[in-house]
Amino acid sequence: MSVYTNVSPHELDGFLENYSLGQLQQFAGISDGIENTNYFVTTSKGQYVLTIFEQLTSEDLPYFLKLMAFYAETGIPTAHPVSDNQDRYINVLNNKPAALVKRLNGVSVDMANAKQCREVGRQIARMHVSSEQFSMSRKASRNKEWRCQTAKLVMPKLNEDEQMLLQQELNYLEAKKIDDLYTSVIHADLFRDNVLFIDNELTGIIDFYYAYNGFSIYDLAVTVNDWCTTGDKNSDKENIIALLLAYQTIRRIDQNERDAWCYFLRLAALRFWLSRLWDKYFPRGGEITHIKDPDRFRLIVQERSENEDEIMSIWDCC
Numbered sequence: 001m002s003v004y005t006n007v008s009p010h011e012l013d014g015f016l017e018n019y020s021l022g023q024l025q026q027f028a029g030i031s032d033g034i035e036n037t038n039y040f041v042t043t044s045k046g047q048y049v050l051t052i053f054e055q056l057t058s059e060d061l062p063y064f065l066k067l068m069a070f071y072a073e074t075g076i077p078t079a080h081p082v083s084d085n086q087d088r089y090i091n092v093l094n095n096k097p098a099a100l101v102k103r104l105n106g107v108s109v110d111m112a113n114a115k116q117c118r119e120v121g122r123q124i125a126r127m128h129v130s131s132e133q134f135s136m137s138r139k140a141s142r143n144k145e146w147r148c149q150t151a152k153l154v155m156p157k158l159n160e161d162e163q164m165l166l167q168q169e170l171n172y173l174e175a176k177k178i179d180d181l182y183t184s185v186i187h188a189d190l191f192r193d194n195v196l197f198i199d200n201e202l203t204g205i206i207d208f209y210y211a212y213n214g215f216s217i218y219d220l221a222v223t224v225n226d227w228c229t230t231g232d233k234n235s236d237k238e239n240i241i242a243l244l245l246a247y248q249t250i251r252r253i254d255q256n257e258r259d260a261w262c263y264f265l266r267l268a269a270l271r272f273w274l275s276r277l278w279d280k281y282f283p284r285g286g287e288i289t290h291i292k293d294p295d296r297f298r299l300i301v302q303e304r305s306e307n308e309d310e311i312m313s314i315w316d317c318c
Contacts, residue, residue, distance in 0.1 A: 003029035004284060005037040005052045005094050012041070012050075015093045018084040019100065021045045035209065040103065047103040048082060049206075050093075054284075056209060058090055058097045063138045064208050065089040065099055067131075067185060074130045076123060077196075077204050079104050104204030106196030112227050114242040119202040120195060120227060121220075121246035124187070127205075128216045129251050131185035138212045140188070142271055147173075154277040162298065169270045169301060176263050178215070181256055186219035187211055191226040217257040220247065221264035225272070229300055237314070244318040258315050262308045269304050273297035 007015075013024055022044030030038040030049075037052040053061065065081045066089075072080035079101035081089040091098050109116060151170055155163055187194075189210040196204035220243075228239040247253070276294035283291060304311065 003031070003037050003039075004054050005096060007037075007039065007050075007052070007094065011094060012039075015050075015091065015098065016041075016043065018086075018091055019082065020085060021048070021082070021100075041100070048100045049079065049103050050098060050100055052093055052096050052098045053209075054096065056097065058092075061090050061097055061099065063136050064211060066136060067134060067211055068101065068208055070134050071127060071130070071205075074126075076126055076130065077104065077202060078208070079204065079206055104196055104206065106198045106201075106203035108193045108195060109197055110192070111230065112192060112239060113200070114238050115200040116197060116202070117227055117239040117243040118246040119197075119200065120190070120223060121243035122250060123202055123205060124190065124219060124223060125247040125250035127187065128182075128184035128219070134185055140212045140214055142188075142210065142275065144173075147271065147274060150274045150278050154274065154281055157277070157281045165298070165302060165305075166270075166273075169266060169305065172305070173263075173267055173270070178260055178263060181215045181217060181260065182251075182254065183213060184216045184219075185211055186214045186216060188214070188219060188222060190219065190223045215257075215264070216251075217253065217260060218264045218268060220244070220253075221261070221268040222272075225265060225268050225297075225300055225304075229303075240314055241317050244314070248318065253318075258312075261315070262304065262311050265311065266301065266304045269297055269301040273301050 007027075009024065012027060016024055025042045025044060027039045027041045027050070030040060036054050039050040041048045041050045056064075068078050069081055069089075071078040082100040082102060083089060084091060089099055148170070151166055155166060158166065187205070187208060187210070189207060190205070194205065194207045195202060196206065224240055224243065227243065228236045230236055244253070273294055276292050276297055279291050280294055
């Protein structure tokens with residue numbers, strides 16, 4: 001949620017004329033995240049988040065915005081998009097597609113506890129199961145083709161050990177064949193900064209702009225790789241167990257998914273190592289930018305590749 005597109009008060013006033021949200025009172029850029037431009041916007045009728053889409057097109061956006069509305073109307077705590085005076089979720093600001101969503105209460109957590117992980121696991125399962133009723137479908141943007149192209153571009157920037165690790169993981173993924181697993185809509189980016197809490201109550205899930213229809217177990221792997229990798233093995237194990245057990249109060253993880261757990265943890269870790277390497281070595285300019293450290297996911301990639309037996313033992317508790 002960096003700021004790549006500057007917006008003046010006059011430009012925002014003009015944009016808000018499309019809505020019945022009262023008068024603009026204040027707005028400020030949001031520095032978290034890396035993909036789109038985001039502002040907190042306060043009007044005389046409420047608080048909102050304005051997103052200006054830097055990569056996605058107006059043709060891409062209905063899937064994400066209708067998904068957010070679907071979840072919110074199902075009772076899952078997501079930010080409902082705001083319709084304009086012509087009942088549209090998508091408008092244009094500074095020649096780029098833009099949308100407003102309701103601002104949710106709460107803040108993201110730096111260090112998750114077991115209660116919070118339990119809440120996350122339960123809400124992921126609710127999203128997966130309820131999405132069976134969502135009529136739209138979308139393929140992954142960060143797919144095998146993206147993975148191979150990005151690896152080729154960042155490889156020359158890495159030292160020898162990093163190059164060996166990256167090639168090892170590409171070879172591992174290429175050698176595996178995974179199919180016949182449960183699929184749903186998946187968030188695919190459910191990091192701690194995309195979940196809001198008030199104390200231990202989960203109040204919001206945000207930033208669905210990587211969502212697509214894919215393997216549900218991959219969504220869990222993405223989430224566990226961020227929420228349960230503090231380096232404190234006892235705490236991490238407790239959090240993983242809490243998250244997976246809570247998920248399974250709503251949807252049982254079957255044996256085929258369990259057998260593929262290491263594969264998806266490694267796939268998820270590599271995906272975010274690659275995207276962070278790309279952002280580091282090929283940054284986009286912006287007024288406020290936030291580039292996340294790729295070394296964190298390099299370490300997770302390495303740990304996942306070296307400890308498969310320990311990783312699989314988690315299912316003895318779940």
